[in-house]
Amino acid sequence: MKKYLNCVNEEPPVKITSILYNNPLYEYTMQATEPQSLKKLSKTIRYIAVAEGVSYLILLTLSILKRTTTIDVHLGIKYVGMAHGLLFILFITAISLGVFYLKWKAGRAIWAFVASLLPFGTFILDWQLKKEEDLMQ
Numbered sequence: 001m002k003k004y005l006n007c008v009n010e011e012p013p014v015k016i017t018s019i020l021y022n023n024p025l026y027e028y029t030m031q032a033t034e035p036q037s038l039k040k041l042s043k044t045i046r047y048i049a050v051a052e053g054v055s056y057l058i059l060l061t062l063s064i065l066k067r068t069t070t071i072d073v074h075l076g077i078k079y080v081g082m083a084h085g086l087l088f089i090l091f092i093t094a095i096s097l098g099v100f101y102l103k104w105k106a107g108r109a110i111w112a113f114v115a116s117l118l119p120f121g122t123f124i125l126d127w128q129l130k131k132e133e134d135l136m137q
Contacts, residue, residue: 039136041101045094046129049115052091053122055084060119091116 059080062073095112098104104112115121 048094049122052087
């Protein structure tokens with residue numbers, strides 16, 4: 001029992017605080033309230049939105065080609081669909097970052113989600129975010 005008590009009172013070999021403060025994600029989180037980093041986050045969300053929109057349009061085009069022509073686009077649909085799925089998940093994550101760091105209201109987050117479901121919606125969202133970026137410092 002004595003050995004166990006000594007083990008509890010001993011200092012751990014690595015402090016939890018040093019792990020937390022040396023973590024680059026923590027440093028990014030702490031710097032995310034600066035105006036330049038907010039602008040950078042908005043720009044990142046815009047890039048993700050445009051990439052998601054382009055992949056959606058390519059996927060819709062391939063789907064139309066599959067149904068209306070004899071062109072074999074099954075592999076294209078498979079791989080573009082996989083890329084689009086990953087971009088969609090990344091975009092939903094970006095929306096949550098916009099809510100958390102850019103202080104988006106619920107209506108804005110819902111609009112961003114609905115924009116990802118419309119064929120050209122993410123391009124409209126990109127245009128709106130670009131106008132807001134221009135107003136930032």
